[in-house]
Amino acid sequence: MHTPVALTARTEPFTGSAPLRYSDARNPLAFLKGDEGIVGIGETLRLTFTGRSRFADAAAAWAAICASATVDDPMQLPGTGLVAFGAFAFDDESQAESVLVIPQAVIGESGDDRWVTRITLDQEDSSAPLPDLLAETDIDEMRVDFTHGRISGAAYEGAVVGALEQIRTADVSKLVIARDLEGRLPAGGDLRSVIRGLRRRYPTAMAYAVDGLIGASPETLVRVRGGDLFTRVLAGTAARGATKPLDAEAAESLSASGKNSREHALAVESALASLAEVGVEPAESEPFTLQLPNLWHLATDITGSIGDATVFEVMDALHPTAAVGGTPTAEALPRIRRIEGLDRMRYAGPVGWVDAAGNATWAIALRGAEVAANGTIRAFAGAGIVEGSDPAAELRETEIKFRPIRDAFADPLPEDAS
């Protein structure tokens, strides 16, 4: 149980630029996409959750915080007023903590609007000047190389064979199998350079940094704006072609592929069923091919009205989607645990933010890494295994999925490249 607190949040227009330059170099707090996003500075409150009830516990804690808060927000935009950033463990049995972090200050931007919100505990003086909190610093570049982690390439192929065996003999039709890479953060390493590099290379992805979890995800678990809900299911992947005709062919054969379409349909069906469970009546688009700089995905967009459900209830119902877990979920999870033999921590869990008005964006924490307090960096990537999957091709797919985070750590892009 968390003790109830009374927070005060005051939002005002902000005239500075480049919000990331104000965040903490070693522990940045950010969620950015295109010309929209928020950056957190400091911590007013940090709430932690574990186990199966982590989403329900977060929902209760956030509802109590919002009920007792004083919010002075003349701007009334998504991400203004009281905001919490969060990252949730993938697995109910994970040792990793799930967190909600309420910063001391939030700098946000959306199109031409820029704002700063100061969040204080009841006993603090919320009218004190901000400058001490808002120090702008240059972002330093660094180079980190990764080596294999607990699961080598060969071990991964073996794990895929194990997953195929389960798919043949047990009641599972899909298992998402992940592997890891390891690196080490140099002393004084500035993680903001990783976010900046990800944003330059993957401008359409959601760049995130919360409590050491850092990356750029193309997959929206749930976004809420004024009660309207959106979720994007990605499942089914192909490498980009080296030439224009080859690239077009890669996208076409992805949509035409029976294996990828089956994999995709499973993920869409399970998302629709999960949303119905929490009272959302979803409508889905036709599947389409989504182009990213490193690969193609099959995608389906789902919309609906969130109604009386909270965003945490929706996350609890949707997570883990078939795109990162398997089908059926209950049969898949124990098998993934056994086959991978690693703690995914917050990889493939929800990462994002929620505001007191109920607006929220939660991505699935893909194409990223966990940076531990001792400087160990662990990157994760996985692939959906269904009947007919080829171990070597799945290993290649994970290599391509590692590219964004590997590049962002190893090769900071010059200013004019994007």
Ligand SMILES: C=C(O[C@@H]1C=C(C(=O)O)C=C[C@H]1O)C(=O)O
């Ligand atoms: C599991 C990952 O990606 C997921 C799996 C996909 C697939 O198997 O085709 C595609 C997109 C993601 O939903 C990952 O990036 O680590």
